Amino acid sequence: MPSPFNGSYQDFLTSSPEASFTDWLAAGAEPYWSSATGHAFTHAIGDGTMPDDAYVRYLIEDYTFITDLASTLGYLVAKAPSMRSKSRLSAFLALLTSEENDYFLRSFDALGVSPDVYEQAAQGPVTKAFADLLLTSSGEGSYAEGLTCLLCAEWCYLTWGKREAEKPRSVKFYLTEWIDLHAVPGFEAFVNWIRSELDEIGPALSQEKQKTLAGLFRQMCILEDAFFEAAWTGAGPEITGRLPRD
Template identity: 25%
Template sequence: MARPWETEFGAEGGLYRRLRAACASDWEAYTWHPFVRAIADGTLPLAAFRRYLIQDYLFLIHFARAKALAVFKAEGIQAMREKTEGIAAILSETTMHLRYCAEWGIPQDEVLATPEAAETVSYTRYVIDRGLAGDILDLEVALAPCTVGYAEVALRIENDPKRRREDNPYESWIATYIAPGYQALARAAAARIDTLGASHGGEARFPMLSAIFSEAARLEARFWQMGLDAARGATPEYEKVHR
């Protein structure tokens, strides 16, 4: 019997589910990473979450740039309008993210002064590079592991028997991605990939699209790992460079 998060996004036989299935081990390593499991049971060290929060803000800046590229790559005025609305939403989210960081004891000045981690650089530049080199389908496939993956992560957490619901310090983070609005956004992103796959030769291009999707999933897992490394006292790559 299929689990809820396996059938919630994309159509059966559609491009999105095929991409997900083709990188099953990488996808599992990303969506059920030890970082995610520790959020579910509330045991994630604060140092790990703080590192993640700061880098996620820096990630959002480049995510907005990738969405701006999607406006340029879009093939119709309605799609351009939708992408423009998405950019506005992300830019608004950056402001909310700074407030959220403050709630966790991270002042805005600290967030803005922190350099991008190597994991942030490698992931964001990969997505933008795929968009620059390819068409709208390449870009949407590179973006999907983030947009749809976070919705799946939230569903997995909600269905986890070890899920801690009372006094979980990460409850507000979980609530953001399990919210109906975010889940709907993720379903729309998966459906868009199915549609673009049908109109942009997804079948013939599957090997390359699968490689893009798989690499983005691996980069997402490394982003989680970056947070865990902070809790273990590992020196971030950007600090090594600046020493």
């Protein structure tokens, strides 16, 4: 597993002059970036070996998180510096509240999960910590801080989604459609747009603010990995108060 890069963005450019600001964020988040994007849970989605109970746990937790993700996007739409940026974020918000919501309802039905279960479910500790970090960074933080957390979440899914899309199709639609939602050109274009926004904003920030963004990206990776682990095993790390650190 790759080692973390602990230097500044300028140090990173010295050793990797063609690298982008978001490349630096990912490098500084190791080993958690690779652990999240390569978690056994993500491979099982593509292999079709996903146990139903693990996927039900995952879907319920993710469903409780959708409202918070929508709120995160709303904050970012409000803070985006240009109409073009507002438009890109608004379009993704519209997709999230339509096609993706429909996917959850059909999947719950196929897996025999009744509405009273997923509509009344409370967030587990990992999901709550994940949502809190997104909401705090986008609601109370700067546009760059919120965008950094959003990038980690969506880039992670694009990374494993494209990898798993290369495998033979599973007969379970809720596995294949979840991969396809995160491997289609439109989603990749959105993730690349977020990267381009941060690649433009990040280098102009002070080293202190760059370090803040790197810390947020790293914490998001830790929680993304913990989110998959909790669904996979049914037991995630205890998270109380402060976010987990190495």
